[in-house]
Amino acid sequence: VLSVQLSLANKADESSNGEAFVAPVPPTYEEAISGASAPCYNDIEMLTEFTWDDVNIRRVFIRKVYSILMIQLLVTFAIVALFTFCDPVKDYIQNNPGWYWASYAVFFVTYLTLSCCSVPRRRFPWNLILLAVFTLSLSYMTGMLSSFYNTKSVVMCLGITVAVCLVVTIFSFQTKFDVTSCHGVLFIFCMVMFISGVVLAIVLPFRYVPWLDATYAVLGAILFTMFLAFDTQLLMGNKKYAMSPEEYVFATLNIYLDIVYIFSFFLQIFGAKRD
Template sequence: MWNQPYRKSDVEAGGRQLYPTMLENPQLRWSFIRKVYSIVSFQLLLTVAVASVVVTVHPIKHFFASTGAGLAVYIVLIITPFIVLCPLYYYHQRHPYNYFLLGIFTVAISFAVGLTCAFTKGRIILESAVLTAAVVISLTLYTFWAAKRGHDFNFLGPFLFGAVMVLMLFALIQIFFPLGRISLMIYGGLASLIFCGYIIYDTDNLIKRYSYDEYIWASVSLYLDVINLFLSLLTLLRAADS
């Protein structure tokens, strides 16, 4: 068996091209993809751990729900990821600062996710998590399959950006002028579709466009896609259940 010829299609050997016009070394791109997915997996595990603590330790929930200090801390947690993105942009290629900032970014979002789950039924959380996992895996496999056959999803960028702007305006209207359960269901459904599109778009960029030094930005993009999809499904199912 040692005399078998080398198989160019062996994924682990890195010999398989990800798309027809690929000019770079496939082995380097596969290594980059594995690195990004390893980072995203760690971020998601950290999110699950932090959110579980927030949900199961009831004094944390009580602190945020019934005290003014809790509200102030919650606002800080919401703002922190946006603040951290600024230094992360400048240090995303400098180790270990990039990982340290990425950790702060992930923990802040994890607390926000945990607080959202703390006021949601366990059944709805489980349904949202299962749906999110199924959708993310399916869309990821589809994007790799489509890229292999020469499809390109770069055209989605402007449409998704415009859709997110509309979604943000919808959310602001909902905050100041609540439109009821039906509007929340519509919001959750639209947001879920938009972030499904972002998963395809960012996975396509991971395959073709991100440079090898942009593993932090690629990880942040995919992580936010997964978290936003989960929260959108959570909003949809919670509104449907009420």
């Protein structure tokens, strides 16, 4: 303060001697910070470091999801093979449909719990226990459905499902097209499928229409193929929308459900019923 007062006094003396007082020009931002010490990390280093960490987290997340998914698919494949190739088991489940409806109830409850409740979905080990119960119930339903079809048809539909899922996964990882931005189209498609399903539930019990059933199955296969691409890109995390790395159970649940539904619709399209 004293130095400022002395400076003003000197300026006043100079002005009293006949010289005009001119206010000092404030320094520019670059001049003001020119003497400041440099930060520990510049923006590029921080960005590189954080990007590197995010990529590692995303890779661990993807690896965890596909590891759990492989276990789910192996369990489902084993149950489908058992119900298809083992005649005593096949006869038992076909003669006792109550187990199917019980597994459907378990499937519905566990699916709602994992989809709507974030606490059990994220809390270990309850999230994996619920996911295991969900996998077993849906595998039983898929196995019972497969038992009514010819063995060669089941094997062929399994092969088609594997090929389609592999192509869609590679496409989702390689393409620049953002499927996650098309959620409105998927919602409209779901509404069309819902209304079509209600119409089929009313019409088919009175009279079976093969082409109507086949058309519905084709639309369902297309819809869940699109959902598989959508969920795969959510898993990648480099598009408009991304899945949180904490939601590995929910991501696994969605992709597994897409694959099972694709197989079921292919079985409905290409499968030949047993005599």
